[in-house]
Amino acid sequence: MATISTPGHTATTGIKHSIYWRDTEAVEPGPPLDRDVRCDIGIIGGGYTGLWTAYFLKQADPSLDIHIVEMDYAGAGASGHADGFVTPTIGHSLAGLVHGFGTDRAKTAYAVVGRSMLELDRFCRKHDVDAELETTGYFSVAANDAQIRLLRRDVELAESIGAKNSLRLLDGDEARERIGSPAIHGAFKVGGALLNPHRLARGLARVVRNLGVHIHEQTMATSVTKENGRHVITTPGGRVVADKLVLGTDAYQHQFGGFKHGVKPVWSYAVVTDPLTDEQLSRVHWPEREGFVESRNFIIFGRFTKDNRLLFGGGPAPYFYGRDMSENRHMRRDQATAFLRGALTRYFPEWDDVRIAYSYGGCVGMTRDFVPHVGNTDDGVYHAYGYCGNGIALTHTAGKILRDLILGRDTTYTNLLFVNRKERRFPVEPVSWVGAKGLTALLSLQDRYPNLIRAQLV
Template sequence: MSENTSTAATATEPLHEIYWRETEPVTPGPPLIEDIDCDVCLVGGGYTALWTAHFLKLAEPGLDIHIVEADYAGAGASGHNDGFVTPTIGHNLSTLVRRFGVDRAKLAYTLVGRSILELAHFCRKYEIDADFETRGYYQVATDQAQIALLRKDLAIAERIGAASGLALLGRDQMRERIGSPAIRAAVKVGGATVNPHRLVRGLAAVVRGQGVHIHEQTSATGVEAHGGGYTISTPRARITARKLVLATNAYQHRFQEFRRAVIPVWSYAAVTEPLSDERLAQLHWPDREGFVEAGNFIVFARLTAQHRLLVGGGPVRYAMGRDMSERRHIDNPAATRVLREVLARYFPCWHDVPFTHSYGGCVAITREFVPHVGAVGDNLFYGYGYCGNGIAVTHTSGKVLRDLILGRESSYTGLLFVNRTEQRFPPEPFTFVAAKAMSSLLALQDRYPKVGKR
């Protein structure tokens, strides 16, 4: 869809469709129609499966690897997230240090930070035009309670040796970087922004070029263990694999072994029409870094390469029974109103810029707010639960899964989120009730910071 068509179609009502999908059209590949036998089968066509296949092929080019994907490669969260490439593992750094200690948190952040650099190199090497911009991003505060959170994060970063170059910037300093009247303080963090859809599609093309078979429009309807391997049933054929990787993230609960290990929650974003040169000149934002507001329910904003403003975040929603239906949930008028308020609060000069797109997508949440990557026995592997911060961590997880599949011990296989004993969510309706209660508590803490422990 062209920019002109999109803007005209959304003059009064935004499209409830993923914006990124307009930036590169996709024609899904043909479904699998013949039985096959292979070394490794990966279920899910997102970042986790694709990076794992990529690193396996680099290590062992002779492996016969097949990926099955119900839609097209990157159709899920990999291709429709908000494009922040961050070193964050799970929810936040303080939780990680408290639960796993300084040394393990430091190693994990070091390796995920390395992944950010390698992602930039990957795009250059394979000429993937994904608008990968390594300008970093800001964690911002709009009140004293959020400033206190930033100070706490700086102290923790210093404990793990990651504070070099980090400093708390005041209101006047931030006005020189982002001219938003709402920002009172900020810390600039290493990271990047990217068009996630074009990144995952480029990655899929690279993986295909390595000889990996990606079967799109091919859902896994059943998995059965046999001997030392697995049989994966699809609507028209079966795959027999010696090793199996389940990498479906928010859909992971559909496999019995992981039924209560992860829940999908709905997070929302909105995108404006392209900002004209005159509009852009109304706000001082010279380096175009994105920013994320400190809090339990973060809000964030960034500019796209097409000069659109993307805003997102706010309260998330869990739908009873792990309902992931886009038809029922992609449009959320209440979430759109919140995002309109976010835009007006941070950018009053752009308060009347219309949204052309407003949409939701599912984020995979684990009970402990950390990813889960590992193995069940010798031949079943998994990776999921990135809690909304998956672009860099999935790259790291691909190396973890490579080493686990090949039977190697490495710094990756010893990471804090690998082969952990997982806490499970309760059965329904208790998960729904608990999710509602936790959401209310977190929202109350954001409004009244002294309520309970964060």
């Protein structure tokens, strides 16, 4: 039992500290690897990165023998935790991406990720994957004048890189016609989609298995070595000996030697309410059910699930000393629940009586400049990680990049801005932890007092 107290709201309720999506489709993990196998491609990680890479490779060359080892079940990591916003976002902001990589490369990257967003929908329809995908998309919203300035900047930048449908900044009245929240003072429609990430991961795993890919669930890679020019993945029940190795472990990527300082697991939290009754739904005007994302350093976002629950997420994203990813220690975080309850009430005071049923967190793989890394080492290790909380469409793109790199093709994908770029490394502990704490405090302060600190900090 958790007691949550926020101004204007006190509730003692039986909140579940487990991921809501997992309750929408039961999982029976497959058996662990129990023998040695020899194959063309060995993949560690049964999330979207590993699965899309296997999918695109099999499509390109059905004869490839591919084995995936997954320590839990396919989709157990971030892929099954995600909040389900299918976004074109790359990096922390469009402004940052254009500044770091130039207009042309930013434009190409957005076009390619935009294509992935469309293809996701087609994939689900073609393969009968019920990922509860809603193509209504979402709004980027502003809750104060400083955020309106950010929205205006993003609209102008999107136009300058030739966004296909030019974005229109809606004023407060227009925005509230779409989502009737008193907290919304302006908005623009991003597009995109909303889905159930767990069902997408499980459906994708089914499709990939049907293509002949072997997915060994409950199989942890305990070491990776090289023998006679081949990669050897050692697991408790057997070894996978592969010509090529793919590491698709995102926030867990730091466990592999050369990647230790390239990515950091940062926790992102969400709450999910009970399903809203028809009477509760009728209190707020929200006709098209689009999601929304508040434009701040630590974004706050909201959406409906298929069964009319409200999912609210975001807020300060903690990093725990030593890259601590323990669900036992951090899945439940009462201050995150309280923050999100407060945000929900601020956005929708009419729903102050709606009970929070779930509260949980998961690890997002962060890079130092908020842009993912996709590529290969001289040693023939292929990798994609650091999607910084925007991986649903990006992992689809990363799967195509890895396919082309593995097959030795020189394509639009292998020349994208993420590919084989120089990694900016995080410092060692305790500097990393202290730095994260300091930055979190500063960014939170700017979110609270946007006119006090006007500089762009990230």
